[in-house]
Amino acid sequence: MKYYLSSYKFGNQIKELKSLIPQNNKIGHINNSRDWVGVDLERANKHQQEEIDVLNEIGFKAVPLDLKKYFHKTEELNSTLNSLGGIWVSGGNTFVLRMAMKLSGFDKIFEKLKNRDNFLYGGYSAGICVLSDSLKSIEIADDPNNFPYKGINKPIYKGLGVFNYSFMPHYDSDHFESEAIGKEIQRCIDNKWLFKALRDGEVIIIE
Structure with a gap:
């Protein structure tokens, strides 16, 4: 798997x-991190x-991938x-994103999916935070x-475990x-938790 974080x-x-x-440029857009209680659905959509639209302009063929449609339907999601x-x-x-990944079985599928050399995982903010082994350091934000x-x-609190x-x-x-x-960074320092800080605009690419 390749990562654009x-x-x-x-x-x-x-x-x-x-x-x-x-080569297969069809990509699924997962927006479930915005399913939280009280969300403005019109704004989220x-x-x-x-x-x-941006992904398509770049060269992908992007389609919505709503994990809610696959709750308790892991084989269909696979x-x-x-x-x-x-x-x-x-x-x-x-x-919220992590909950959707659990209920849909995405977290289990991901264990095999991450071994696909030709598969791209792209995302930002919550979409990259969920890749860590633990989510305990993000509970203030x-x-x-x-x-x-x-x-x-x-x-x-258990993340997808790609990064320690x-x-x-x-x-x-x-x-x-x-x-x-x-404040989260200070908690990490105080507790000696490993972290990597990113300013908006910055990207980590792993091939």
């Missing part, structure tokens, strides 16, 4: 993102369409993911007790979560 939106390495487009060349995971609430889905009423450190997006940036991220 941005602090916010598509970051400042669009040229490099274009070079990562797989508009936000998703705007990002899909089939859908196998038809794609990548996914783009949007920002929002990391804990993101509310862990927002439960929009039936069947889960406790936070999930936490991502701290929006660090020292003009973003409403920047102050909270500063």
